[in-house]
Amino acid sequence: LAQASEIVLVGASAGGLAVVLQADTWAHTIRQASQTFGRVDHPYVVALVDGGFFPDIQVYQKPCNYQQRMIKTWENHNVTSLTFQTCVKFHGTKPWKCMFASNLAKHVKTPMFALVSAYDGWQLEYELCESSLRGINEYGDKVRVDSLGSVLTNPSNGIFLDACRHHTKCWNNIKIDGDSPASAFSKWYFRWTSSIHDGGPKRIWIQNELYGNNRCEYFSYPGSCEIGRIFKKIL
Numbered sequence: 001l002a003q004a005s006e007i008v009l010v011g012a013s014a015g016g017l018a019v020v021l022q023a024d025t026w027a028h029t030i031r032q033a034s035q036t037f038g039r040v041d042h043p044y045v046v047a048l049v050d051g052g053f054f055p056d057i058q059v060y061q062k063p064c065n066y067q068q069r070m071i072k073t074w075e076n077h078n079v080t081s082l083t084f085q086t087c088v089k090f091h092g093t094k095p096w097k098c099m100f101a102s103n104l105a106k107h108v109k110t111p112m113f114a115l116v117s118a119y120d121g122w123q124l125e126y127e128l129c130e131s132s133l134r135g136i137n138e139y140g141d142k143v144r145v146d147s148l149g150s151v152l153t154n155p156s157n158g159i160f161l162d163a164c165r166h167h168t169k170c171w172n173n174i175k176i177d178g179d180s181p182a183s184a185f186s187k188w189y190f191r192w193t194s195s196i197h198d199g200g201p202k203r204i205w206i207q208n209e210l211y212g213n214n215r216c217e218y219f220s221y222p223g224s225c226e227i228g229r230i231f232k233k234i235l
Contacts, residue, residue, distance in 0.1 A: 001043065002033035008189075009047045009110070012168040013122070016052020020101045023047040023110040024082040047112040048185060049101070051168035053147045054123060055139070056100040064129035070099040083107050102146035106153040113158045113188050114151045115168075115181050118143045119211050122167040136211045144208070158188035158203035163211070176205040 001007060009026055011019035027045040034042050058067035073079075074096035086107045087098035097103045105112065118140035124130070128139050144161060151159045160181045162174045171182045179187065184205045191201045 001030050002039075003037055004043045007043050007045045009045065010050070011048075011052060012050040013052060016049040016168075017054065017099075017101050018052075019047050019049050020052060020104050020108060020112070021079070021084060022081050023108055023112065027110045028082060045110055046189065047108070047110050048115075049105075049112060050115040050181075051117065051120060051122075053101045053105075053114060053116050053143070053150075054127065055142055055146055056097060056102055057127065057139075057142070064127055066127045071096045074099050083109075102150045105150040105157075108154065111156040112151065112154065113185050114147065114160070115170075115185075116143065116147045116159060116161045117166055117170075118161060118163050118207075119165045120167050121165045124165070133211060140211060144206070148204075148206075152204070158184070158205075160184045160205040161207065163207040163209040165211070174207075176207050179205060 007030065009019050009023050011017070023045075030045060031042040054066065054070075056067065058065070079099070083104060084098050087104050088095040090107065091097045091103065105114070119136060120143070123143075124136065124139070128135065130136060130139065140163070147161060148159065151157045160176065160179075162170070162176060162181075164170065164174055166174075172180045174180060176184070188201065188203055
């Protein structure tokens, strides 16, 4: 990797959280190693996080005790990384908050592109435990506020935030402003410009709609976003 010119650190779901946790450490290690080859330049390193933004909430109802599980993860494992150390200093007496990407991402220096669903199927089932439309839509609002506020702290970052129920795997089936997650990432990565955004590189794709909206192809969880397995559903 130290001899590469461009590197994309990719993770999905829990693997996405791992990328947020370790991106700066990995990028630093790669750049240090590149010097051993006598390089005067360094590999260009970015992070791609798919479905790794789990909101920092606690619902005291099984199986939705995700926050408590992450606190136990913090207590039982020696979690260390360059970014984690910075985040822990910021949160003081609640270092476990850095186990959530929405709290951690704002401290990541490596350029990052995040793929986020406001109504992530896994999160609705194992974090929210709520079936009412009001509860789900309020949850979606929190996901939008938290992920946008965290990711966009770094002006180099980008985000594709959709309103479909799925958990990762939706590279080509969802469209926002004519772009799929794959093409949005490509445009962000190669710094393509858009006249809509004053000629600067576009970095935000957002589908700000309610749960079960007509315009969004409604994906069922569990499952992927294969066309043959799409379920149309209007609530």
